[in-house]
Amino acid sequence: MPTITIDGKSIEVEKGTTLLAAAQKLGIYIPRYCYHPKLSISGNCRMCLVEVEKAPKLLTACSTEAAEGMVVRTTSDKVKAARRDVLEYLLINHPLDCPICDQAGECGLQDYYMDYSLARSRFSMADKVRREKRRPIGPNLVLDNERCILCTRCVRFCSEVTKTSELEVMNRGDHSYIDLKEGKALDNGYSLNIADICPVGAFTSRDFRFKQRVWFLKRTKTVCLGCATGCLVEAHHNENVIYRLVPDPNPETNTWLCDHGRLTYKALQAGDRLKKGVIKNGLIELEPALREAATRIDEARGAVAVMGSPWLSIEDNAALARLARDSVKTGDYCFDFNFEQGIKDGILINKDQAPNTAGVRPVKAAYGGISMGELAGRIASGKIKLLLTEARAAALLKDALKDSGTRVVVFAANRGEIPAGAYATLPYAAYFETPGTFINYQGLRRRTTPPVAAPEGVKPLWDVVNKLASYSGASLGLDSGDDALKGISF
Amino acid sequence: MAFKLSEEFKAKADKICARYPRRDAALIPLLLELQKETGYVAEEGMDALAAFLGLPYSRVKAVVTFYTMFNREPSGKYHLQVCRNISCHMAGAEGLLARLSSKLGIAEGETTKDGLFTLSAVECLGACGSAPVMQVNEKYFENLTGEKLDALLDDLRHNRVMPR
Ligand code: SF4
Ligand code: SF4
Ligand code: FES
Ligand code: FES
Numbered sequence: 001m002p003t004i005t006i007d008g009k010s011i012e013v014e015k016g017t018t019l020l021a022a023a024q025k026l027g028i029y030i031p032r033y034c035y036h037p038k039l040s041i042s043g044n045c046r047m048c049l050v051e052v053e054k055a056p057k058l059l060t061a062c063s064t065e066a067a068e069g070m071v072v073r074t075t076s077d078k079v080k081a082a083r084r085d086v087l088e089y090l091l092i093n094h095p096l097d098c099p100i101c102d103q104a105g106e107c108g109l110q111d112y113y114m115d116y117s118l119a120r121s122r123f124s125m126a127d128k129v130r131r132e133k134r135r136p137i138g139p140n141l142v143l144d145n146e147r148c149i150l151c152t153r154c155v156r157f158c159s160e161v162t163k164t165s166e167l168e169v170m171n172r173g174d175h176s177y178i179d180l181k182e183g184k185a186l187d188n189g190y191s192l193n194i195a196d197i198c199p200v201g202a203f204t205s206r207d208f209r210f211k212q213r214v215w216f217l218k219r220t221k222t223v224c225l226g227c228a229t230g231c232l233v234e235a236h237h238n239e240n241v242i243y244r245l246v247p248d249p250n251p252e253t254n255t256w257l258c259d260h261g262r263l264t265y266k267a268l269q270a271g272d273r274l275k276k277g278v279i280k281n282g283l284i285e286l287e288p289a290l291r292e293a294a295t296r297i298d299e300a301r302g303a304v305a306v307m308g309s310p311w312l313s314i315e316d317n318a319a320l321a322r323l324a325r326d327s328v329k330t331g332d333y334c335f336d337f338n339f340e341q342g343i344k345d346g347i348l349i350n351k352d353q354a355p356n357t358a359g360v361r362p363v364k365a366a367y368g369g370i371s372m373g374e375l376a377g378r379i380a381s382g383k384i385k386l387l388l389t390e391a392r393a394a395a396l397l398k399d400a401l402k403d404s405g406t407r408v409v410v411f412a413a414n415r416g417e418i419p420a421g422a423y424a425t426l427p428y429a430a431y432f433e434t435p436g437t438f439i440n441y442q443g444l445r446r447r448t449t450p451p452v453a454a455p456e457g458v459k460p461l462w463d464v465v466n467k468l469a470s471y472s473g474a475s476l477g478l479d480s481g482d483d484a485l486k487g488i489s490f
Numbered sequence: 491m492a493f494k495l496s497e498e499f500k501a502k503a504d505k506i507c508a509r510y511p512r513r514d515a516a517l518i519p520l521l522l523e524l525q526k527e528t529g530y531v532a533e534e535g536m537d538a539l540a541a542f543l544g545l546p547y548s549r550v551k552a553v554v555t556f557y558t559m560f561n562r563e564p565s566g567k568y569h570l571q572v573c574r575n576i577s578c579h580m581a582g583a584e585g586l587l588a589r590l591s592s593k594l595g596i597a598e599g600e601t602t603k604d605g606l607f608t609l610s611a612v613e614c615l616g617a618c619g620s621a622p623v624m625q626v627n628e629k630y631f632e633n634l635t636g637e638k639l640d641a642l643l644d645d646l647r648h649n650r651v652m653p654r
Contacts, residue, residue: 165548
């Protein structure tokens with residue numbers, strides 16, 4: 001375990017630790033472009049040069065391993081001059097795009113220029129190397145080759161993380177540029193991570209481009225509910241609109257995000273987002289929709305079944321269990337979901353597309369209920385007149401429901417989720433609009449924090465359930481999501 | 491894809507691969523072999539070679555575009571490769587390029603209509619001591635001047651130099 005000194009502070013580090021990592025441990029920041037903690041070391045950008053005593057030249061901190069007794073300086077005049085020079089080189093051919101560049105405000109060139117350079121360019125605008133701009137590369141990305149600083153993070157991401165190797169540096173010297181096979185799209189299921197790790201405005205997200213200047217965005221840490229992996233994310237939003245999701249890297253679950261999960265927020269803004277109830281195929285106001293559903297439930301009393309959903313939070317599932325047991329007073333309720341879980345592609349995407357299969361288990365443990373097979377059997381044999389559940393869960397009973405004559409009342413956030421033939425649909429506050437507790441495939445409990453509010457009048461599902469119960473004359477007394485969690489241990 | 495590596499090529503390639511600890515290390519010698527067959531490395535050739543070596547296509551393309559010795563299109567009978575790197579640049583390479591371009595009526599990267607000349611600018615040819623330098627096919631012409639260049643073009647046109 002070598003002990004080294006950086007800027008007068010000493011630290012003992014594991015063998016193999018780089019100077020950059022050691023400095024980080026001491027709270028000393030060394031600027032970097034090509035270095036990324038989850039990619040192989042490339043050492044091409046030279047932004048991380050530091051002075052090491054007795055070394056004849058400056059060394060790259062990202063690729064130099066700490067050795068016993070090293071004395072490192074990160075703020076000497078030599079280092080400062082090197083940083084200025086590196087930036088000058090990188091900017092020789094860089095276009096003057098900041099005012100029209102989507103990266104502005106979170107750009108490695110802008111930030112380091114302000115921190116380490118502030119020098120005037122000695123090169124004329126007219127001599128800059130011109131390259132292809134605004135080039136759509138696949139469904140999610142736009143590439144501006146003029147802005148690229150050739151750090152190769154994108155190249156390494158595609159070869160090391162997705163192992164699809166689409167990108168490479170073509171040509172050489174100042175003729176170099178990033179490219180992929182002609183006619184091919186960059187669409188590997190994780191492509192938007194490239195917009196995150198590109199330190200400049202070369203790769204930008206087609207979805208996010210020009211929607212919002214980054215300095216207007218507020219950040220809320222929450223959970224992606226695109227599948228059972230349950231990646232931690234940061235939602236960037238402003239004035240009740242989410243503009244993008246980015247990963248909130250953590251050692252347990254994720255460094256990256258898949259493209260599917262990253263774009264799940266768009267359901268909130270989709271044209272089919274439900275703000276009213278639906279009876280058969282017509283939209284109706286929330287109150288009458290609720291009353292209609294309550295009336296139908298009362299009417300079918302004795303033959304009502306309730307099913308939870310692995311797409312709902314523990315709170316919402318628990319509220320449904322309470323409704324079944326204490327208000328509808330039926331034994332025909334089911335919280336029995338056994339989807340196979342595990343990472344499907346060796347990266348992040350889970351075999352289980354539902355986010356809360358593991359979280360429904362404690363609800364089942366507390367309330368019991370019948371199995372999925374039993375419920376399907378009872379529906380198919382015509383014993384169930386009305387089924388109340390969440391829209392995507394209803395699809396699990398598609399076969400049993402066919403020709404059973406069962407009236408289906410579902411909760412849905414988007415119209416597209418509603419199963420064909422549903423009698424009534426009640427909207428509820430979706431993933432990014434209300435707090436909820438989920439358990440991912442690793443058994444980790446994750447609570448979502450809503451970055452935005454639900455459309456006016458649209459309430460969390462437990463609240464809608466509470467109302468349904470009171471319309472049917474039995475109060476569940478749920479004043480919060482936490483009330484629903486009472487009696488459940490997880 | 492219509493393009494296929496010939497059995498002959500594959501047999502030769504296997505031998506070349508065997509010289510290296512890793513199969514993919516044979517990429518450059520194999521590209522040279524491929525270029526020998528048709529005078530250039532076509533897109534389909536890169537695809538086929540990538541599959542043959544178990545490399546991503548992008549890697550092969552990166553190598554082909556890095557080295558100016560690989561042609562990606564059929565070139566003229568004489569491939570004029572003017573060095574534009576620092577030593578040659580300072581010894582007047584730019585003027586030579588411009589002269590060739592105007593004499594032949596083609597820009598960098600183009601081939602004359604009669605199929606005789608292709609003009610390229612390339613990186614250091616490793617003969618800085620006798621800059622400016624131009625490589626024609628595999629042969630070097632050094633210490634060039636405008637007059638020497640004109641004479642050389644004439645000789646080439648009349649088949650007076652260049653064994654091949
Ligand atoms: S990449 Fe950065 S420096 Fe370049 S134009 Fe965009 S904001 Fe400006
Ligand atoms: S596109 Fe971005 S990530 Fe890729 S090499 Fe250029 S600057 Fe680096
Ligand atoms: S971060 Fe060290 S060379 Fe790029
Ligand atoms: S610079 Fe032309 S041969 Fe070296």
